[in-house]
Amino acid sequence: MGTLxxxxxxxxxxxxxxxxxxxxxxxxxxxxxFASENPKNTRRYLKQIDGTLPLDEFTFLEVNEHSTxxxxxxxxxxxxxxxxxxxxxxxxxxxxxxxxxxxxxxHRHGYRVVPLVGPSSILLALIASGFNGQAFSFxxxxxxxxxxxxxxxxNYERQxxxxxxxxxxxxxxxxxxxxxEEMLRTLHPxxxxxxxxxxxxxGESVRTLPVREWKRQPLPDLHxxxxxxxxxxxxxxxxxx
Amino acid sequence: MGTLxxxxxxxxxxxxxxxxxxxxxxxxxxxxxFASENPKNTRRYLKQIDGTLPLDEFTFLEVNEHSTxxxxxxxxxxxxxxxxxxxxxxxxxxxxxxxxxxxxxxHRHGYRVVPLVGPSSILLALIASGFNGQAFSFxxxxxxxxxxxxxxxxNYERQxxxxxxxxxxxxxxxxxxxxxEEMLRTLHPxxxxxxxxxxxxxGESVRTLPVREWKRQPLPDLHxxxxxxxxxxxxxxxxxx
Numbered sequence: 234m235g236t237l238x239x240x241x242x243x244x245x246x247x248x249x250x251x252x253x254x255x256x257x258x259x260x261x262x263x264x265x266x267f268a269s270e271n272p273k274n275t276r277r278y279l280k281q282i283d284g285t286l287p288l289d290e291f292t293f294l295e296v297n298e299h300s301t302x303x304x305x306x307x308x309x310x311x312x313x314x315x316x317x318x319x320x321x322x323x324x325x326x327x328x329x330x331x332x333x334x335x336x337x338x339x340h341r342h343g344y345r346v347v348p349l350v351g352p353s354s355i356l357l358a359l360i361a362s363g364f365n366g367q368a369f370s371f372x373x374x375x376x377x378x379x380x381x382x383x384x385x386x387x388n389y390e391r392q393x394x395x396x397x398x399x400x401x402x403x404x405x406x407x408x409x410x411x412x413x414e415e416m417l418r419t420l421h422p423x424x425x426x427x428x429x430x431x432x433x434x435x436g437e438s439v440r441t442l443p444v445r446e447w448k449r450q451p452l453p454d455l456h457x458x459x460x461x462x463x464x465x466x467x468x469x470x471x472x473x474x
Numbered sequence: 475m476g477t478l479x480x481x482x483x484x485x486x487x488x489x490x491x492x493x494x495x496x497x498x499x500x501x502x503x504x505x506x507x508f509a510s511e512n513p514k515n516t517r518r519y520l521k522q523i524d525g526t527l528p529l530d531e532f533t534f535l536e537v538n539e540h541s542t543x544x545x546x547x548x549x550x551x552x553x554x555x556x557x558x559x560x561x562x563x564x565x566x567x568x569x570x571x572x573x574x575x576x577x578x579x580x581h582r583h584g585y586r587v588v589p590l591v592g593p594s595s596i597l598l599a600l601i602a603s604g605f606n607g608q609a610f611s612f613x614x615x616x617x618x619x620x621x622x623x624x625x626x627x628x629n630y631e632r633q634x635x636x637x638x639x640x641x642x643x644x645x646x647x648x649x650x651x652x653x654x655e656e657m658l659r660t661l662h663p664x665x666x667x668x669x670x671x672x673x674x675x676x677g678e679s680v681r682t683l684p685v686r687e688w689k690r691q692p693l694p695d696l697h698x699x700x701x702x703x704x705x706x707x708x709x710x711x712x713x714x715x
Contacts, residue, residue: 239601251497252591256489325597328607337604340668340682348602350493350674352591356566360480361589363578366569370611370639398611427581433591441581 235316237339238264239326241351242278245434245459249281252352252433258282260349264318266311268294270330275320296331305334312344323459325353329373329403355401358429358461361439362399365465369399375412386419393424394466402462409455412462413447420444420464427463430455476553478580479505480568481561482592483519486675486700490522493593493674499523501590505559507552509535509576516561537572546575553585564700566594570614570644596642599670599702602680603640606706610640616653627660634665635707643703650696653703654688661685661705668704671696 240261243252262283269275272293279286294308296319311317319332325348326332339346355371372389376382389400404412416426422445429439430453440453481502484493503524510516513534520527535549537560552558560573566589567573580587596612613630617623630641645653657667663686670680671694681694 248497250495252495254491254493254495256492325601327601327604333601333604333607335604336602337682340604346602346604346680346682347678348598348673348680350591350593350598353594353597356594356597357589357591360566360568360574361577361587363568363574363576363581363587366574367614368612371609373608432589437588439587439589441578441587 234344235312235314236345236347237312237336238316238318239332239336239346239348240267240318240320241325241349241353242321242323244323244352244354244432247434253282254350257349257351261318262286264316265290266292266294266315266317267320268296268308268317268332268335269320270295270297270322274322278320296335298331300331300334302334305331305338308335309338309342312339312342323354325351328353328355352433354429354432354459354461357432358427358439358463359399359401361429362427362441362463362465364399364425364427364441364463365397366399368397369401371401373403375402375404379415382415383419386416390420390424390464390466393464394468397468399463399465404460404462406455406457406459409458409460410452413452413455416462416464417444417448421466422448423467425465425467427465428453428455429461429463430458432459432461475585476555476557477586477588478553478577479557479559480566480573480577480587480589481508481559482566482590483562483564485564485593485595485673488675494523495591498590498592502559503527505557506531507533507535507556507558508561509537509549509558509573510561511536511538511563511571515563519561537576539572541572541575543575546572546579549576550579550583553580553583564595566592569594569596593674595670595673595700595702598673599668599680599704600640600642602670603668603682603704603706605640605666605668605682605704606638607640609638610642612642614644616643616645620656623656624660627657631661631665631705631707634705638709640704640706645701645703647696647698647700650699650701651693654693654696657703657705658685658689662707663689664708666706666708668706669694669696670702670704671699673700673702
């Protein structure tokens with residue numbers, strides 16, 4: 234019986250040696266069957282890892298948002314006869330892609346699942362924010378409609394204050410600036426807001442400031458840059474002197 | 475002005491090449507000032523990374539749960555004159571250690587903060603569970619008192635169902651089995667429970683089963699093994715055929 238390996242990808246243009254452990258690269262290069270959203274991108278990634286891999290002999294299974302449960306089950310015979318790697322388009326598989334369904338299926342059929350270490354923009358943004366890491370929530374996208382979004386932001390802010398919890402969000406990159414403007418309009422001036430942008434790539438920046446300070450300066454250029462938004466309501470007894 | 479680098483550590487006895495990217499190791503070896511909870515362990519880790527480092531010339535700053543804001547501020551002059559690395563006892567700094575306070579202080583003083591890639595048991599457990607990665611909450615420890623703990627579990631379960639959210643917890647390793655027993659007693663039989671144990675080390679195991687299945691088999695040996703507990707209420711329209 235094979236093992237399902239969860240394979241990390243880079244978060245953008247960057248040297249592999251900075252984000253993928255060497256033993257993980259060797260493991261990836263030892264596999265012959267890969268499931269991913271875009272086999273063409275997966276081939277390019279494998280070439281980067283080892284230019285001598287005989288990619289024409291490899292099997293590439295497509296698993297995307299349109300895959301039916303039956304499509305995903307089509308991966309099972311490959312697991313029955315050997316190891317399979319599941320790769321995300323960026324970062325760790327199973328966070329914002331259909332990889333999680335394949336993992337769930339593997340568990341239901343008793344296959345071993347092994348996660349390999351690599352970059353996660355959510356985790357890197359969390360630790361770089363300086364916010365509480367002992368209670369945090371990744372909430373994905375906020376509602377699109379303005380009034381629902383405002384209400385959701387206020388609810389998440391209240392929860393942060395009550396539970397001493399860090400709140401994390403993503404946005405479609407071309408809407409980043411709009412989200413930032415709404416956060417600055419809606420959140421309390423004392424709430425701390427962190428923006429982590431282009432993580433692990435040359436343009437990386439992580440900035441944490443109270444909302445009131447963000448409002449005083451020119452807004453950062455976030456347009457079409459992959460970003461994580463985090464906020465945290467500082468607790469009275471943890472507030473700096 | 476220096477940069478504060480967030481340095482990953484291993485999650486237990488394991489080869490560095492499987493969990494720390496080579497460029498991250500080179501970056502660690504280039505630093506001369508380190509903040510950590512236990513300088514003795516930090517020295518041992520640095521020796522593992524590069525046995526030729528002149529550790530006697532390095533500066534080790536102790537930052538632990540007893541550190542006052544003033545103690546943490548004592549790190550600032552080092553940042554003013556050069557780079558500083560903050561290291562956790564295990565995994566990524568700032569999740570379950572006082573590193574986050576130093577990061578917050580660095581942001582308040584305008585220093586650059588750079589998170590380096592390494593293993594995070596929370597993130598690895600999440601992707602290996604097969605649960606929803608688009609909405610998840612890390613909740614740390616559950617309340618200790620039995621009735622409060624039962625109530626908290628039920629609330630987190632209700633939230634998982636309502637928000638399609640994965641819930642993650644940790645426990646003091648010698649209490650793992652007790653927590654598992656309470657989860658099996660309290661959670662709905664259809665709720666999926668995943669236990670990730672000894673991640674990235676030779677004893678690694680990740681197992682996801684409905685609560686009803688966990689109850690039918692001998693409980694796993696979790697005693698004193700570092701573990702992450704995750705549960706997820708499967709959504710009606712995502713349920714497998």
